[in-house]
Amino acid sequence: MRLLLLLLLFPALAWAEPATTIRQVDIKKAPAADADTIGQIAENTAVDALERKGGWTRVKSASGEGWVRMLALRFGGPGAARQGDSGVSKLFNVARTGSSGTTVTTGVRGLDPEMLANAQPNPAELAKMHQFAATRDAAAGFAAKGKLQARQVEEVQ
């Protein structure tokens, strides 16, 4: 019961989302490369994604439950891996009506392309923003509280 309450409070803790494998993947017993392999899922198979730990996602599939490489999954159900640009262009074709080329803005307000183009500067809001800025030292203290440690990591080009 308490667990259920927790799940209701924090839906982020557990989620089941339909996903599709973009390649054949091993199912691991634990979220680690050297963990036991307990099965395999074929390419383009529908699974349910349950939680993520580092680069691993726990999934439920017809071939069993366990951990697979997070980057081997694409979300949004079967065929999701191929959705991408076509979905977007379709969206924009729908949004564009009439020969005049006027775009019907679908968002309520704020950050649609046209509203952005018509936006007038709001210097008062910018001044307000300054007061929330953190100093370098304050941010370092905040990081230490979260047990975050700065590391040397090479750039990848």
Place this chain on the structure above:
Amino acid sequence: MIRLLLLTVIFLSTSSLAYAQFRLDLNRMMDAAKNVGKATREIGQEEEIAIGKDLAATLLGAAPLVNDPRMQRYVNNVGRWIASQSERPDLPWQFGVLDAPQLNAFAVPGGTVFITRGLLERMRSEAELAGVLGHEIVHVVKKHHLKAIQKGAQTALAGEALSMATQQSRNSVVNDKLISFGKEMYGRGLDKGDEFEADRLGVVLAARAGYDAYGLPSVLQTLQAMNAEDSGLALMFKTHPAPGERLDMLGEKMQPTLDAYSAQPQLAERFRAEFKPAR
């Protein structure tokens, strides 16, 4: 005779007037050409910050800040810590949560970064926030927008040098051009290559700051899981490569880096605690 003299005087005075007019125009044209040159040369840090101020004010004109000082300070702490790990740690970094339901984030030249409330609400941990802020910080550090604005303004100014020559305040014309190009750019987006670079180096920055490096890929998967026709994604999808494509690129190049730093903290609890009032 008198009439001829009069005619000559009139002719001379009008031609000298015309000459003066011509000289004036020549000067203006030279000024305009200088300004074109100005838009093409390397922009210094001070100027970059000034341009950023105008663009940031404009974005805030499209959507104001969420009225939640605690949330704003939290995002500033996370962002400033990550920016401190970059090659430009001493810019006047500032971060703002825009009160907009759409899902997006924006980097502005000079060290200003915005994220929308809509995107923040879809996140599950501080590591995810770090991944997105890392991506935006890279845009600033690598001057992606600044270079794009410069390039766009340069083309426009070169074409308009002649007509600009007849206008009064030429400096403000150049400035207006930069701003209007900036606006257009935020509606159009950067080159794909810039976005992929920001993804790769954003992951590196988040890892340097000590976060689970999988934060950004995780947000990309969330975006991918959403309905592509969700109106909240329109601008994001218009201005960025598809999330699936971004994930492919990350997987291809970043797997070793991602895995090496995947066990670092996600700070999901701190993230949830900070956003309790808003949720």
